[in-house]
Amino acid sequence: MNKIIHLNTVVKSVVYIFFTFILSCETKEVPKDYTVYVNPFIGTQNEGHTFPGATTPLGMVQPSPESYNTHYEGYEMDHIAGYQYNDPWLIGFTQTHLNGVGCPSMSDILLQPLNTDTINSNSRFNYKSTYKKESEFATPGYYKVYLDDFKVQVELTASEHVAYHRYTYNKLNDAKLLIDLQYGVSWNINEIPLNILEAYQQFEDDYTLSGYRKARVWAHRDLYYVIKFNKKIISKNELPSPEAKEEKAPRYILDFEMEDSNMLEVKIGVSTVGIEEAKKNLEAQIPTWNSFDNVRTSTNKKWNDILGTFTLKGNEDKKEAFYTSLYHLYIQPNNIADVDGKFRSSDSGVQQATAGKYYSTLSLWDTYRAANPMYTILSPDLVSDINTSMLDSYKYMKADSLNPKEANKYLPRWQLWGQETHTMVGNHAVPVVVDAYLKGIKPKGYTDDEIFDAVWTSLTKEHYRNHVKLIDSFGYIPYDVKLSRVDDGRETVSRLLENTYDDYAGALLAEKLGKTKEAKFLKNRATFYKNVYDKESGFMRGKNAKGEFKTDVDLTEVVGEWLEGSDFTEGNAFHYQFHVLHDILGLVDIMGGKAAFGDKLDAMFYSKEKPEVRTLVWNIHGTYGQYWHGNEPCHHVPYLYKFSDRPHKTDKIIKTLIDEYYDTKPDGLMGNDDCGQMSAWYMFGVLGFYPVNPTGGEYILGAPQIEEATINLPNGKTFTMTAKNLSDTNYMVHSVTLNGEVLDRKYITHDEILNGGELVFEMVAE
Structure with missing residues (x-):
């Protein structure tokens, strides 16, 4: 930053000051603000399910708007994140949100600034306001909008555990809240009255409201909170429950003594442990009033530290x-x-996190493919803390022999705020932990034997949707047999294929630790994908107990756990035809060699039909023939042409997907972002390599989509593409060199990236 030397002269002309500014003295580099390149509105329309509000990196709170539109079939699926860019109304601002997921949850504690007492409270959606898009602005850590109907500007920022609101009313005597x-998002907008299982709250004084709520949607979550105002509450009006339906938690309209200010500040601290802990979080992070701009600046810096990677x-x-x-x-x-x-764990109460942090919101069925490998490059310390959290989860989990879903302990599958949702299939914490371990990133406070115990138990002991009794008995999962209380004959092919990948990862860890017997067992089970490959049809296909493959299968129909006897998880026969991440050469072999393998890929990408869900209201976006980029089982498939x-x-x-399936508009994501997996795929695609096998540290070379990209690695080195x-x-890629040496292989390694250097692609026309 250019500085002006302070001269001991009382009056200087503007010209002289300008001349001195330009030519003189000390010069410092201006820190680059990478947040100007971030557009939080990307993915907020249609299926991206992102939100535009404020948050810190990995923070617990995400204050963001809740939008509303005329209710229609499929409305709830659109509003999983509480917001759709094209909606005409805002109904308020809640404190917690999920990024790009496919199931609704969160949107806790709705606040809506008002300027009137005349609204009919019989519907909670009557408290909505129009707004002009040009008044809406979002950047990492900050959001603002002007509510036209209530004549108030809303601004939001956040620390890790505290949402910070600032409302500027047009008139002093109009300040209501x-x-x-x-309130909370739900599968059914009419079920908001059922959202809360338990609640209590109290006004501790004229400036403080505190309480507790247990929400039920997707997972039962304990939320303790404290809400503090910088102005005195002079009246409280508790509203009747909308439509006379019984609700566990109340709604209030508050009036404030604004004195000579038209600005109201609100801070909301949260905790899973207790009200006093929520207060401690608030006091530790935002102890003073009139600090909104300072918090915004601090949060902006935290984002710049990450973006500047x-x-x-x-x-x-x-x-x-x-x-x-x-x-x-x-x-x-x-x-x-x-x-x-x-933190509060699933069943065992309040615990102390081994690493001092407890990371939840783990969409592992999605993120193990690309997001978690990307973290190992950019943030190994974070990876260690995430994996430590998953070991903590396993440690504190209580097995319950009377509950078939929890009969044995296991690492998280899809964990939300410390609670297991039982969503999706596989045991994909296993490859995440193993991949990091093999890259030298270990959980804190756990021995190798403790880590392996968690992996081994998750893979070999019965729990919901892992079907190990069937797999060990048949070598696959028959759709017509029950050996345990958790066998349901659904998604049988996908569950086997996902499990065999986890077995492969577990075998690598067993080998690393010298556990020969266990490694042999898991290695063998990792080959069981071959047991569901039907050579006659050329597809992975469901089998019955007699070993007979299904016939007359609709290859294009997308099925899932919602259908009895389904073969696949959110996919069709084309998608799971290639779902063998760990043994691609073996897959090529059973499919008849490289040429036949290429033919099967062509049949997928250049099909004249597209995948279709025939049994749900679900419009699929992001298809390329039968390839479905909007869902994760396909993400590695474009790179399989390299084999x-x-x-x-x-x-x-890759060029087509980067150019046409991602955009900078609100509808610029062709599918749920799924906690960063869609985003991680894009980043790898732009950089020119991808972890087709996300365990073990190899990245298949693709086709870069930007002229130059430098990774400022955490070890102080740089890696430039x-x-x-x-x-x-x-x-088209003509040749590739690494540090000046021609690469005659189709991959680079994790160690080669961390060692720094330059990866150069020579691009040519088709």
């Missing part, structure tokens, strides 16, 4: 999409531990 403690040269739209992807990647997992490291006789097709498909002669016509 609605607080709705019952990359330096990009090239297309401006790709920069915006890339940095926004990086932003979305670090919204979660969320640290739900208090400032003293305590065929036509490897150049990867380059073309350069795409020479890249253009809209030059998008």
